[in-house]
Amino acid sequence: MNSFYHSTRSKLDSVTSKQAILRGIAPDGGLYVADWLGQTKMDLAAVCAQGFHQTARQVLGILLPDYAEDELAACVEAAYGSQWDTPAVTPVTPLGADWLLELYHGPTSAFKDVALQMLPQLMSVARAGDGRDVMIVTATSGDTGKAALDGFAGVPHTGVTVFYPEGKVSDVQHLQMATQAGDNVAVCAIRGNFDDAQSEVKSIFADEALAQRLAASGVALSSANSINVGRLAPQVTYYFDAYAQLERAGVVKLGEKVTFCVPTGNFGDVLAGYYAKLLGLPVARLVVASNKNDVLTDFITTGTYDRRRDFAKTISPSMDILVSSNLERLLYYMSDGDCELVASLMADLGEKGFYQVPEGLLAKIQEVFACGRADDDATRAEIASTWNELGALIDPHTAVAKSVLDAVPADGTVRVCLSTASPYKFSSDVLAALGQDTSGMSGFACMDALEKATGTTAPAQLSGLRDLPVLHKDVCDRAKMGAFVESSCARVFL
Numbered sequence: 001m002n003s004f005y006h007s008t009r010s011k012l013d014s015v016t017s018k019q020a021i022l023r024g025i026a027p028d029g030g031l032y033v034a035d036w037l038g039q040t041k042m043d044l045a046a047v048c049a050q051g052f053h054q055t056a057r058q059v060l061g062i063l064l065p066d067y068a069e070d071e072l073a074a075c076v077e078a079a080y081g082s083q084w085d086t087p088a089v090t091p092v093t094p095l096g097a098d099w100l101l102e103l104y105h106g107p108t109s110a111f112k113d114v115a116l117q118m119l120p121q122l123m124s125v126a127r128a129g130d131g132r133d134v135m136i137v138t139a140t141s142g143d144t145g146k147a148a149l150d151g152f153a154g155v156p157h158t159g160v161t162v163f164y165p166e167g168k169v170s171d172v173q174h175l176q177m178a179t180q181a182g183d184n185v186a187v188c189a190i191r192g193n194f195d196d197a198q199s200e201v202k203s204i205f206a207d208e209a210l211a212q213r214l215a216a217s218g219v220a221l222s223s224a225n226s227i228n229v230g231r232l233a234p235q236v237t238y239y240f241d242a243y244a245q246l247e248r249a250g251v252v253k254l255g256e257k258v259t260f261c262v263p264t265g266n267f268g269d270v271l272a273g274y275y276a277k278l279l280g281l282p283v284a285r286l287v288v289a290s291n292k293n294d295v296l297t298d299f300i301t302t303g304t305y306d307r308r309r310d311f312a313k314t315i316s317p318s319m320d321i322l323v324s325s326n327l328e329r330l331l332y333y334m335s336d337g338d339c340e341l342v343a344s345l346m347a348d349l350g351e352k353g354f355y356q357v358p359e360g361l362l363a364k365i366q367e368v369f370a371c372g373r374a375d376d377d378a379t380r381a382e383i384a385s386t387w388n389e390l391g392a393l394i395d396p397h398t399a400v401a402k403s404v405l406d407a408v409p410a411d412g413t414v415r416v417c418l419s420t421a422s423p424y425k426f427s428s429d430v431l432a433a434l435g436q437d438t439s440g441m442s443g444f445a446c447m448d449a450l451e452k453a454t455g456t457t458a459p460a461q462l463s464g465l466r467d468l469p470v471l472h473k474d475v476c477d478r479a480k481m482g483a484f485v486e487s488s489c490a491r492v493f494l
């Protein structure tokens with residue numbers, strides 16, 4: 001069996017999983033996919049009898065076949081150690097008749113830690129056979145940036161440059177990034193929205209002249225966005241581990257199907273659920289939950305992906321996305337590996353701003369994926385009712401998913417709502433949703449008030465931010481992002 005990855009847009013260029021992780025995105029702009037995905041299944045009975053670490057090693061062993069077992073074991077130990085505030089890593093807790101999969105117990109209080117504590121480990125192993133220094137370049141809608149900074153800070157022979165849309169992340173998210181210490185980190189706000197930042201990062205990766213200049217000084221660029229295989233693969237673990245927790249608690253019987261509802265932005269998290277299904281996890285439905293930026297709801301309903309719409313700034317900013325990059329991978333797998341189709345759909349998206357998938361393809365997607373949207377009012381109402389009626393304090397992203405899940409007709413399956421951030425990352429919006437007047441209050445005043453109102457405690461890494469110095473104040477236009485990357489490479493590596 002071949003163990004290579006290739007682009008969603010062409011099968012000509014095969015790379016190992018290590019190379020795919022170092023490169024991030026394929027040279028033709030496509031995303032790395034593997035035709036053998038799903039041929040090897042996880043042993044579900046074994047998964048149910050073991051913990052998160054063991055499952056992580058097995059999932060990664062299947063998805064990243066050129067890593068040695070002992071390499072992966074060391075990566076897993078380093079990524080899922082005492083930086084997590086619970087040994088369960090991603091615990092499942094009750095949520096009324098449903099279940100909450102808590103993915104925010106890592107060092108930056110967002111689910112991105114699951115992948116971004118692991119990616120630097122995988123990259124270090126991969127670059128050991130390569131010799132070059134690696135500069136990670138990442139666009140963030142809020143949470144990825146800090147999670148990448150935390151994961152890569154201080155990792156030898158790597159650097160990390162983060163761009164975020166100025167004024168479009170929460171106070172706490174902003175401070176999390178602006179206070180990041182480390183000699184190998186760079187942070188810059190850009191004038192524009194997340195999609196501007198993300199498309200410019202894609203152009204930076206496609207800039208051959210820049211790549212050649214950097215290569216001359218022994219530096220290669222790579223991505224920590226969820227388009228990187230090394231970010232996607234670790235996320236598959238918690239779908240299996242959640243299932244194991246439910247099986248051990250007697251909630252599901254071995255083999256019984258489970259529904260997962262996922263607050264979705266770039267389609268990485270929910271795609272990992274689809275990978276889990278391909279690896280043998282009994283999944284009934286994957287429910288794609290969107291906020292007011294509901295381009296995915298329309299797509300899954302009609303088969304037309306149309307980005308020509310206004311970008312809405314919402315209280316769930318990590319889902320404020322009009323181009324969900326990882327959807328390209330789903331199109332590849334659902335079309336049975338039709339690179340030509342994927343390439344032409346992506347060309348349509350680039351040139352016309354929309355594409356329409358063939359009917360048969362839409363039907364296949366709808367067999368697995370359900371969808372729904374929740375605007376800010378529905379999100380706030382959900383935060384309030386979940387706290388008042390179920391005693392669970394959830395963040396706005398999780399509330400979008402919970403609201404959508406409530407609207408999906410119950411089909412008798414056990415249902416898991418993915419919880420992607422600590423409510424304290426968004427204290428002001430959560431407090432306001434609980435009915436308090438927050439006008440004139442700082443992010444930290446809201447954090448304190450939220451503790452008082454609910455009797456819960458903010459994670460120490462968030463409440464401690466108020467005492468840290470702001471180290472990063474750069475702001476630039478989209479056109480200057482490439483130059484910023486080049487200067488941070490010079491500063492970090494030369």
Ligand SMILES: *Cc1c(COP(=O)(O)O)cnc(C)c1O
Pocket residue numbers: 110111112143144226263264265266267268269270318319397398420421
């Ligand atoms: C990134 C993020 C999401 C969206 O995840 P995708 O993989 O981009 O779909 C949802 N919630 C939070 C809190 C996030 O940080």
